[in-house]
Amino acid sequence: MKLKQKLYDLLASHKAKVGEARTAVESGDLDKAEELTKEAQDLAGEIEKVKALIAEQERYGGPDGGAGEPQGAQKGLHLQQECGGEDSYQTAVKSFAQAAREGFPRVKAAGDMMQEGSDPDGGYTVPEDIVTRIIELREASESLLDLVRVIPVTTKSGRRTMKKRGQHQGFATVAEAAKFGKTATPQFSTVSYEVEKRGGYLPVTNELLEDSDNNIAAVAQQWLADEARVTANKEILAVIQAKAAQDLKDLDGILAAWVGLGSAFRATSKLITNDDGLLWLGTLKDANGRYLLTPNPAEPQQLRLCVGPYTLPVKTYDNDTIPTADSKIPMILGDLMEGVAYWDRRQFSVKVSDSAVVGDFNAFERDMTIWRGSLRDDCTVWDDGAFVNGYISAAAGADGPQG
Numbered sequence: 001m002k003l004k005q006k007l008y009d010l011l012a013s014h015k016a017k018v019g020e021a022r023t024a025v026e027s028g029d030l031d032k033a034e035e036l037t038k039e040a041q042d043l044a045g046e047i048e049k050v051k052a053l054i055a056e057q058e059r060y061g062g063p064d065g066g067a068g069e070p071q072g073a074q075k076g077l078h079l080q081q082e083c084g085g086e087d088s089y090q091t092a093v094k095s096f097a098q099a100a101r102e103g104f105p106r107v108k109a110a111g112d113m114m115q116e117g118s119d120p121d122g123g124y125t126v127p128e129d130i131v132t133r134i135i136e137l138r139e140a141s142e143s144l145l146d147l148v149r150v151i152p153v154t155t156k157s158g159r160r161t162m163k164k165r166g167q168h169q170g171f172a173t174v175a176e177a178a179k180f181g182k183t184a185t186p187q188f189s190t191v192s193y194e195v196e197k198r199g200g201y202l203p204v205t206n207e208l209l210e211d212s213d214n215n216i217a218a219v220a221q222q223w224l225a226d227e228a229r230v231t232a233n234k235e236i237l238a239v240i241q242a243k244a245a246q247d248l249k250d251l252d253g254i255l256a257a258w259v260g261l262g263s264a265f266r267a268t269s270k271l272i273t274n275d276d277g278l279l280w281l282g283t284l285k286d287a288n289g290r291y292l293l294t295p296n297p298a299e300p301q302q303l304r305l306c307v308g309p310y311t312l313p314v315k316t317y318d319n320d321t322i323p324t325a326d327s328k329i330p331m332i333l334g335d336l337m338e339g340v341a342y343w344d345r346r347q348f349s350v351k352v353s354d355s356a357v358v359g360d361f362n363a364f365e366r367d368m369t370i371w372r373g374s375l376r377d378d379c380t381v382w383d384d385g386a387f388v389n390g391y392i393s394a395a396a397g398a399d400g401p402q403g
Helices: 003-027 030-060 085-101 128-140 213-241 251-260 275-281
Strands: 149-152 157-162 189-194 196-205 270-273 293-296 299-307 310-316 328-334 340-353 368-381 387-393
Touching (some): 189 340, 189 368, 196 213, 213 340, 251 387
Parallel strands (some): 270 310
Antiparallel strands (some): 157 189, 293 299, 299 310, 328 387
């Protein structure tokens, strides 16, 4: 069976299973609903595998694949270019690889004026087409960036004037040709940003520099994308945790915090936690012994928590992304798209040394090269009323009826 036909069949089966699960829930047959949800989840896993195979075939030009694609065109991503197509990208790859072999030279003009291909700190500015792929790779893996407001910027500093969601008052009715009546003074807030440079190192073998242009670019792209994603996670978490922490204590505390967000944010809020939080939530049961954390029948990959008469979407990350500190399991509650702003300069630069010493690593002694990469960004609060920096004590039990 052709892969695309198989995909269509799987999608149809998945849709049918989800519909059956929803019907079972509505009829009160929760055991049947749980069984059907599990079958829907299995089908969803098969769908993702077939999609990945189709993406690979399309990338390599047919079912047999092809040679010449960089190893780092990672994870079966079919990356589309926004800056002039594949020819433009290959030109950027060739330019980047040549610069890497030459040690990412700083380009100068008369009077030491900087030209395109360099940055004020003397590093080599990564071409725009390469940056596009770095951003795509960064966004291909789950991160806290998926939850917050990402704002591309082109200047080192600036500000935005915004009206907080809770400050909207609605328009008043005005008759034709009548004057607008007096209303309350409009409430606006100003959010400022100032991008900062952040950087790190990557040891590179000299053999890599003798490799193909595509492989050199692929290694750099994946490295910068991974570092950019982890950097953004840390910055976003730091902004969230700068807000006073609130001990939610138990399920009732989670409900109270959610209600406390107000009608402006309740409908778009979710509970964000880590693996420890997933384990804690997974032990909660109602008076009839039914688990309160369940898959969403309509989207089996998503979790939801029954909180009293309500259901709250749950998003989990690993403990490396959101650590548990001092036995306090993070339970971040709210709408981070309204709460946190990530100011993305979308600019990367690279410098190189074959004699630098970083910690115990000596590039000269190891006959290797060290790349020093940097990016520029900032992360700030957008609306601190949109989220709660909550936690549950790791010692808090989840025994007994919870709802």
